Amino acid sequence: MKYPKLRELKEAIISLVTPAYTSGFPKEPHVPFEKFRGKPVVDNDNCVGCETCANVCPPYAITFTDDREKGIRTIKRDYGKCIFCGLCEEHCITQKGVKLSDKLYDIAAFDRQNNVEYQYKELLICKNCGAIITTKEHLFYMHRKLGPRAFSSILNLNMLNQKLKLAEGQDVDVEIRDKLKRKDMFNILCPNCLRQVLVKYL
Ligand code: SF4
Ligand code: SF4
Structure with missing residues (x-):
């Protein structure tokens, strides 16, 4: 018969007299560290x-x-x-x-x-190509972060108009029928389509 080493015996005695490290969850509620x-x-x-x-x-x-x-x-x-x-x-x-x-x-x-x-x-x-720009909440958040600087973007200006409800009850949805026109710079466009309008008409 092999006898336990002294170190192992000491650890066994210590663990017998010290409280358990683990909790009795789920019988007892656990308190996170x-x-x-x-x-x-x-x-x-x-x-x-x-x-x-x-x-x-x-x-x-x-x-x-x-x-x-x-x-x-x-x-x-x-x-x-x-x-x-x-x-x-x-x-x-x-x-x-x-x-x-x-x-x-x-x-x-x-x-x-x-x-x-x-x-x-x-x-x-995007009203022209159908690309997903982002979520509306995301754009409104960037508005709040940027403050007045946000108005350098026409898209942001459009979003603000929608938020202020300046034309509430009116049908302001503008369809893009045959290619982008100058007026569409005030439409909801993705950066790519907006760039096309700005490069062509400004
Ligand atoms: S990044 Fe993913 S894995 Fe990490 S905490 Fe958040 S949800 Fe969990
Ligand atoms: S706002 Fe925060 S939680 Fe919500 S999608 Fe963006 S990173 Fe995730």
């Missing part, structure tokens, strides 16, 4: 749907799908894939769109769909 990184929590009012967090998420837990017909961007956050790295919080352009909770740790579920969340944002689409 300081700076614990738990479930990312989205603040939809401060998330502008810019796509930055999806581009930095290592396991692709955040995905974006654009529906051009409906003009809607769907943001899907699958926390079953999340590794709690905190990159989405660190790179969020508004700094408030998503934050890792220091309390939400229990997200285990039998149905994986319970860990999936969706957000929906209205898209801004």
